[in-house]
Amino acid sequence: MRRRRQPLKNPEQELHAFRMRSLLAVLVVVCLTGLLGGRLFYLQVVQHEVYSTRSEKNRVRVEPLPPTRGLIYDRHGVLLAENRPTYNLTLVRERVADLDATLTLLVDLLEIPEEEIEAFRVRSRQRQRPFQPALLMSDLDEDQIARLAVNRHRLPGVEVEAQLLRYYPDAETMVHALGYVGRINAEELAGLDAGNYAGTHFIGKTGVERFYEDELHGQAGLRKVETNARGRVLRELGHTDPVPGKDLTLTLDSELQRLAVELLDGRRGSIVAIAPESGEILALASVPGFDSNQFVTGIDVASYRGLQEDLDLPLYNRAIRGHYPPGSTIKPFLALAGLAEGKITPNSTIRDPGYFQLPNDSRRYRNWLRWGHGRVDLERAIAVSNNTYFYTLAHDLGIDRIHENMSAFGFGQRVAHDVQGESDALMPSRDWKRGRFNQPWYPGETLSVGIGQGYWQLTPLQLATATAVLANRGEWVKPRLAQRIGQEEVPVELPDTPPDIMLENEGWWDRIFSGMEKVISGHEGTARRIGKDLEYRMAGKSGTAQVFSLGKDQKYNADEIQERLRDHALFTAFAPVEAPQIAVAVIVENAGGGSTHAAHLAKAMTDAWLLEDEAPDTEEVREVLEREDGRVTGN
Structure with a gap:
């Protein structure tokens, strides 16, 4: 067998191949080195400032310094809302390896009720920026703090912080006027200035606290600190002090407010007092109330459900949101409208047989005194609260003129400058009914409005x-x-103040005031019982608002009606007549006639304001009311 011949090696070809391979390897090395050098240049030169800042942030941390919330005082310097030291539980999510496990451990350590666990977990996710602490719990007690301290090694990212917490010394008395603060929720968080609210966990929710949130909150500060690799603060590098919120002095008189609540004595209702010359609200009471301090730290589910399900509606601010028919309290205003529109004169009289009838209508619209008051002029009509006189006047005016003139006094609109949550209530009109029910306005409805019934609804603040x-x-x-x-x-x-009400004859005011004085001091006045031994001139008007309508020829009997279906008692007054210093509106739900129950409360309020050395005895007022409850001498 013949052997195959091996090809001879070509040294030149092998050398060429070696050189090409070496060159290719050098090119690859050069390219890779160039890429590495370019990357190093990009990172160290082009991106120097960026990575230097990032490095600095790992070493230097900026922490927010929340401002101290402004205090709230009454007109005499009595503290109504203060800040007291407390301990809060916070969590930084970025420093927690297993969030679910940490929250579960906290639930066990703090013994959080089952119904509040979900809210606890939701709060752990509420924050404005990375590494910002989320508030989990407020106002920790000593036992809770001790348990957290013992288990600190098991809770990285969880801290107990000392902070000032809002506190209301006279919570139940002031709650509906002041409002309260509470934890910032997710919806509020989205609309807040993240920088100014960094480190702040609470915000005004209702009332004064909410309306003046910007002024009370202040401006957040910050401090720059150096930390180690574990995030522990080593030293402070600098800081900017926060600007505390402004203190707020209210027009409220805490003693008068407390008296209003005591006079209502747990009965559902409201008392509002205003200084006419300055517009200062002296008292804004709604009963029943509740402890607003529960809402600051976070009210538990059971307590909140109890407030919601309470039939007396303690969460409801009757003073600014309660809707009530005004009853006969609007008769002086309607009389002014009649004078201004030329439908009556101060000496106009009617004969009252005890009822009023529309032309070509057999229905009788009855006076509260079924046999009538006989011959009645303007002042006597106010003093005895004669329905027939005002049925006649309302019919002559018509709903359009009534709506225009009553709106000029603020009915059917928000009247205050800084009362958050105030309701418009309702001053009915022809257009309103057409839009609401798609029905025309009927003459009989005008008569109902003429004595403060029907569709007309007002708030105690409006009255x-x-x-x-x-x-x-x-x-x-x-x-x-x-x-x-x-x-x-x-x-x-203040801006948006309605225009003044001008009358053709200034003497007409005196005639209205005279009729209102006779309500209290006249021998026929519906509230003549409170006029005994009166030390100043007081003008007033009683009112009785029906909760439900009576049938034709049906007579009202409070003893046969469920308590919550009985008439509301209203009374409005101002004093002294010659130079008014206080105007008061009282509404007591289901208390019967305004000439008895509500009138005594109004007098006690004016006594307290005008006779500083002779403050009314609430026990005596209660005794009088117990004797007179159920006695009605007029509307």
Whole structure:
């Protein structure tokens, strides 16, 4: 067998191949080195500032310094809302390896009730920026703090922080006027200035606290600190002090507010008092109330459900949101409308047989005194609260003129400058009914409005404001709750103040006032019982608002009606007549006639304001009311 011949090696070809391979390897190395050098240049030169800043942030941390919330005082410097030291539980999510396990451990350590666990977990996710602590719990007690301290090694990212917490010394009395603060929720968080609210866990929820949130909150500060690799602070590098919120001085008189609550004595209702000349709200009471301090730290589910299901509606601010028929309290205002529109004169009289009938209508609209008051003029009609006189006047005026004139006093609109959550209530009109029910306005409905019944609804604040405008002889001064913000006085002349009410004859005011004085001091006055031994001149008007309508020829009997279906008692007054210093509106739900129950409360309020050395005895007032409950002498 013949062997195959091996090809001879070509040295030149092998050398060429070696050189090409070496060159290719050098090119690859050069390219890779170039890429590495370029990357190093990009990172160290081009991106120097970026990575230097990132490195610095790993070493240097900026922490927010929340401002101290401004305090709230009454007109005499009595503290109504303060800040007290407390301990809060916070969590930084980025420093927690297993969030679910950490939250589960906290639930066990703090013994959080089952119904509150989900809310606890939700709060762990609420924050404004990375590495910002989320507030889990407020106002920890000593036992809770001790348990957290013992288990600190098991809770990385969880801290107990000392902080000032809002506290209301007289919570139940002031809650509906002041409002309260609470934890910032997710919806509020989205609309807040992240920088200014960094480190702040609470915000005004209702009332004054919410309306003046910007002033009370202040401006957040910050501090720059150096930390180690574990995030522990080594030293402070600098800081900017926060600007505390401004203190707020209210027009409220805490003693008068407390008296209003005591006079209502747990009965559902409201008392509002205003200084007519300045528009200062002296008292804004709604009963029943509740402890607003529960909402600051986070009310538990069971307690909140109890408040919601309470038939007396303690969460409901009756003073600014309660809707009530005004009853006969609006008769002086309607009389002014009749004078201004030329439908009556101060000496106009009617004969009252005990009822009024529309032309070509057999239905009788009855006076509260079924046999009538005989011959009645304007002043006597107010004093005895004669329905027939005002049925006649309302029919002559018509709903359009009534709506226009009553709106001028603030009915059917928000009247105050800084009362958060105030309701418009309802001043009915022809257009309103068409839009609401797609029905025309009927003459009989005008008669109901003429005695403060039917569709007409007002709030106690509206009634007090209208009374103050009446006491001022038509001059409008917008009601307000703030007297001073920091050192700056809140002006008496506020924007959007309605125009003054001008009458052709200034003497007409005196005739209206005279009729209202006779309500209290006249021998026929519906509230003549409170006029005994009166030490000043007081003008007032009682009112009785029906909760449900009576059938034709049906007679009202309080003893046969469920308590919550009985008439509401209303009374409005101002004093002294010659130079009014206080205007008061009182509404007591289901208390019967306004000439008895509500009138005594109004007198006690004016006594307390005008006779400083002779403050009313609430026990005596209660005894009088117990004797007179159920006795009705007029509307």
